Amino acid sequence: MNKQITLLSIFSLLYLSCGTSEKVDQSIEVSDDHLRLWYDEPAEQWVEALPVGNGRLGAMVFGDPNKETIQLNENTLYAGRPYRNDKPEAKEALSEARKLIFEGKYDEAQELINQKFFSGVYGMPYQTLGNLRLNFYGEEPTSGYSRELDLEKAIVTTRYEKGGVNYETKVLSSFPDQVIVVQITADKAGALEFSATMDRPGQFDLRTNGNEELILTGISSDHEGIKGGVEFESRVRIVTENGKMSATDDNLAVTGADKATLYISMATNFENYQDISGDETEKASAFLEKATNKGFDAILNDHVADYQQYFKRVSLDLGETDAVDKPTDDRIVEFSQGNDPQLVTLYFQFGRYLLISSSRPGGQPANLQGIWADQLKPAWDSKYTININTEMNYWPSEITNLTEMNEPLVQMVSELAETGRQTARDMYGSNGWVAHHNTDIWRITGPVDGAFWGQWPMGGAWLSQHLFDKYEYAGDIAYLESVYPILKGAAEFYLDFLVEEPDNGWLVVAPSVSPENAPYSDHGASVSAGTTMDNQLVFDVFTKTVRAAEVLGVDAEMRQKINEKLEQLPPMQIGSWGQLQEWMYDWDNPEDKHRHVSHLYGLFPSNQISPYRNPELFEAARTSLVARGDESTGWSMGWKVNLWARLLDGNRALKLITDQLSPAILPDGKHKGGTYPNLFDAHPPFQIDGNFGCSSGIAEMLLQSHDGAIHILPALPDAWQEGKVSGLRARGGFELAIEWKKNQPKKIVIKSALGGNCRIRSHYPLSGDGLSEAEGENANPFYQEPNIKKPLIAGGAELNGLSLKKIYEYDLATSSGEVYEIVQDEK
Template identity: 60%
Template sequence: MKNLITTTLLILCHGFCLAQLQNTEKKYLNVLTDNKPASSWIEAYPLGNGRLGAMVYGNPNNEQIQLNETTVWAGGPYRNDNAKAAKSLKDIRQLIFDDKFAEAEDLACKTITSEGAQGMPYQTVGDFYIDFVGMEKYSNYHRELNLDNAITTTTYNANGVTYKREIFTSFPDQVIVIRLTASKPNSLHFTTRITRPAKTIVTVEKNNILKMAGITSDFEGIKGQVNFESLVKIVPEGGTVITKDSAIEVVDANSVILYISIATNFKKYNDVSGDAYEQAMDYLTKASLKKYTSLREDHIKFYKKYFDRVKLNLGVTDSVKKPTYTRIKEFSKANDPQLIALYFQFGRYLLISSSQPGGQPANLQGLWNNQLFPPWDSKYTININTEMNYWPAEITNLSEMHEPLITMVKELSETGGKTAQDMYNAKGWVAHHNTDIWRFNGAIDGPPGLWPCGGAWLSQHLWEKFLFNCDTNYLKSVFPAMKGASQFFLDFLVEDPEHKWLVVSPSMSPENAPYMIRQQWKVITAGTTLDNQLVYDLFSKTILAAKILNSDKDLADSLKVALEKLAPMQIGKHGQLQEWLHDWDNPEDHHRHVSHLYGLYPSNQISPYNTPDLFNAAHTSLIQRGDPSTGWSMNWKINLWARLQDGNHALKLITNQISLVEKCDYENINYESGGGTYPNMFDAHPPFQIDGNFGFTAGITEMLLQSHDGAIHILPALPDSWKKGDISGIKARGGFEIIELNWKENKIDKLTIKSTIGGNCRIRSYWPLKSNKPIRLVENSSENPNSFYITPQIKKAVISKQTTNTRKVYAYDIDTKPGEIITFNE
């Protein structure tokens, strides 16, 4: 009897604990938390609606909210093409082919690099402060960023009163909304002020509006032309409002709502004729007419239609109860798989918050920047970083967030036509390694800027978006940019005298140099592997687009001829995939860029099933390059290891990424210190670059689903420790959506897929599957009848039909109709 009672109590206790944990799960699942205010910017929580950004510190005594507006950039419309390039191009190429790299680089820097502006910086609007009276001592402090509703909340007790702040950047109403409440009447007493680390005019307008007006900085000879207006309206319930020259005081209020509206005169990259004050006041007036409950509900509804599309569960432990910074610090030793899921969803949150249709694309820091002159100007670095920002867009069901980047590529194709003509006497359009809001296309920053393939890489996104939506009207809208990028390289490619291959020259493998070229450390060269891969992709995809649209047959024919002459990928003496045209790689080179592995990811030119020899060579290169790396590079490698189907190695890098970096030194940037994660979950490059966050989110998806080489591969790189879990809402190329994917004991338990456009669906699995519809077991390497909508099958320079260490796979074809849902199980 005693044993029975004991057993019953244990069962009841277990049930109670399980229920308690489930309640904990609901409370903390998608929430960043802290038990202290932010003491620095890398601890503050980010909010954004695509246009407005806010970093919330949550200080009880002096609340600080750092402000951004996505069009607040220094300078104004300008060009920076160097017309000397056209005359020197032939000489530079000859010097490169004669192995005179120092002379070639010196001449190129003088005649290709811009003699004018090197790009404008993205700038902070400033900081808004709420200085409270009597909050010096407080207790029971808690602040959080809830990813489920995109709202920050701060609560604490002071003087026997419970205070609460809710802040959000409204998507539909285009203002920042702050609501202050207290548990006792007449308990709110504070003064508001707004500042900027540059000259502005701060005044108090009628109707309790605090106003700051300014203009962005002159920079590198370009006059600042962006006028901005920041308006703060204060609406108290109860109490008294006291207006001063440049501040507003609120005394003894019960609750207060504050609205922050910011706007500029920016209309387009070549047009700053807007009225900043009129636009800011329009946003403010309309928002302040709505009740707070309506503002909040409309904001949440807008946001959740994106965020709620995807759910990920890797398991939950008691670690979720701890502050986020503690979880990051303890991650390498703790059992906290939910932190990975939180990090994944944080990346999706950041993309929704920093890239909305009709606005600017996410820059090097997304939307959030607290400086006038940030590192690398927080521009668009288009030799990897800008592209990485959008790796999660399609696969994590945020296709709409891709639109600002697509628009920027179209705009660069407009500005880049003159650059191609003036600098290289070429048709089409060109962009080098960087651009900004003014859409400059010329080369900047000396040797790193001599890379002319920015347009080629950006153009991949035009096609990539099509692969997921298969919308021919969309494809028709972006085809001119694809066509123009291809036309440029038809004119720019030159024959390598040694191999007679067509190569890009002059160029470089982004930001890296051969470990040794004739005892010189020079980046300039010709025919780098990345360039060959990019041009191959660009030409292949433009040919397919022309075929789909029944357009430009002559262009397609010319591209086909050029394709056959491009330099192939090559395997070097160390068994590596060569980074350069010649076998210059050194196994001791641990540079952060792994540009030659573009063909493995994000491209699909290297596959264990189609090019096993190149697959093995890419594996060797990644091993030689090493794991330690900066933030964005670490996260690129997560994706690469996922493509190599090694989930355990990908998880090792995930663990390296989720390591706490508590300080951010903007003055002494040290790549050797490696990456990690700041307390607010921003990626530590160092310093902060948002591409690492986006690369992480993409990497988790690639571990669970791949669709790049003609099949939807389920759980291709599942780590051994992720024994069970589930994900829903992610998307595959060809118009397929994963409605549900559950796995148990490291293998598929249930799979439900929706076909949005119909056609053949090929599933690849490590385990045999059954379905609710007739399915056909097929050869894994056979051509997919629907691959036209999946991806071009690209094979290059297969030296020997090696085998890989990949697991046995089963491939199934199933016919689908638009809107049809198919289920699979083991």
């Protein structure tokens, strides 16, 4: 096939590093029909309501035709105020804690760490702003009811007939105008009559302003001895078409209207993690005035255009069956019993919808529940758990073409690098910066929750990897220059903090844990030294800092120092039953079903374990994952989808997707890991990371770019015999569309933004102009392969033997801005 001169339409809104878009001609057409969640009954529970969000403002819409609830969030409304949670006593106790660990006195070490390392302040909860309540007059029964979330337009719509009148309500959260807007219409003149009020679980003041505004104000809660200091205000203005407005002290009433539009503005006094001197009234009023002057139609048009510039970049078609005509909650119940590939597509795109809706430039990163929480103290405070959950939120951001949504995460990591310098110095006597397993809007970096869970000084190490990962997709040198001090600071901490363990002379992190798990050994403590995940993270921090410094041409002396330390890190080890060891010692129990699979970080999201470079480690990782089992919490199943995709087992990955897309609410009312009726992930309760993790896993099944090449359909399950995907991104500035039939790639279209060699890996032969058999290492600098030490195999374990499909590898010289078409070679 000839290289195409004109740009092809799979990149309908092409983004690379600068956030601009480019319209292009049609090529592989992908149907996006039926991208909606819909239901034939109102929501009764919060996990049945439908989410809208603009990154800062969120709402959950219940769709009740009689007593509607719209639950509201503003993403800076947290308990407390600026504070720190460091415990300087840790520095004096550090040597003793390490001595106890190296002597095998783990319980004593854990008790000492509990006493000396933890301040007792464990983080401030994210809090709901409150509820807008709409009470519709009239007790007539309803018919023809439906409610839906349109993923293509980011609008929730409720429709029903009542008393011979058809009603429709639309709800959206606008990023351009920074308001939530509700428009209610009736098809009979003067038929619209309702009252509106507001409330919240905690203390608040509510008043009306004339006959058209509700104003709710308050202050965030005190928590763990930190006084609440976030002042908030919500203003709801109602504009009607015909009809009358009236007010009481805490209620607005609409009678005889044809249409009513409710403009909801929310703001707090939060300026940044150190400053709460803002004027929430001024902010909320300014957004409200601008929005009401603009009007609903203009807000709607701008909202859809703004949202679609991101959402429309990626399309996925796995086929459709009659199941698409059923309500979404019924499809979840029936998914494991029938054929509904479009539900996988819907779930994949719902994850992208949630990321666009909960993480926008200028705002806060998505927390444990995105931006949607209906309590003052939600589960785990709905803050940032950075030993997996926050990172998982952003796994789909690059591969599914939503790189701008990373900006709040990059900003948070930059701020943690500032606060974490004091923690590194005061608690550990180290340079650089450190963060532990949890943080909040105030960017705390000291450990929380006690030694068993919280003595893990690796949060900064993991978060900093995401910064470099973003660079690898776009190749933006100016961006790399801006984040390099953060990477360097993370590396500096471990240069100081690593300590030599006595048995092998390896440099290890101590004290630490393998997140939230404990070894099945002769002690009950979790604290240890040299856990496999820690070693893998330090390896990544060091190697990526060196690579960044090389690209920027800086810090030659530090590069040499890091490379010397790299030689002293422990290798990954294979234990007595063929498993990848989770700890430095062979403590793993094959019956351990723990939800965290931390030692498999090296397989995903990192790329230290490869079937081609180190098959022994690859097989050991598989053995560990098999032993852990499939059943787990929702987010853990999402991680396992990615892991099975990296293990090139599409059928097992689809089995985990099927487990994820099972009802989280059991017939007896109990909850389990899976999916709620509104497609929210269930830990339980709701955690948004499972949604993001599964979207990432689906993308990884179709495209990978981490192991020296762009791997086409690396983990395609047998059930997805035909399909199309467009807009997925690969490292090195490539964007791809793929069409397959009978589980084989038929057509691949590649857009190159940066130029350079494009190495393509496929399980089937390919052909195309300029395509040649691959030779030697990939010359593209974005496809360097990590130099991992040879694994240690304990106990003379015998491996099961690795069986992989045949692979074909090709090189394609590309030029910046050009598009290339490749087809299956059927000779």
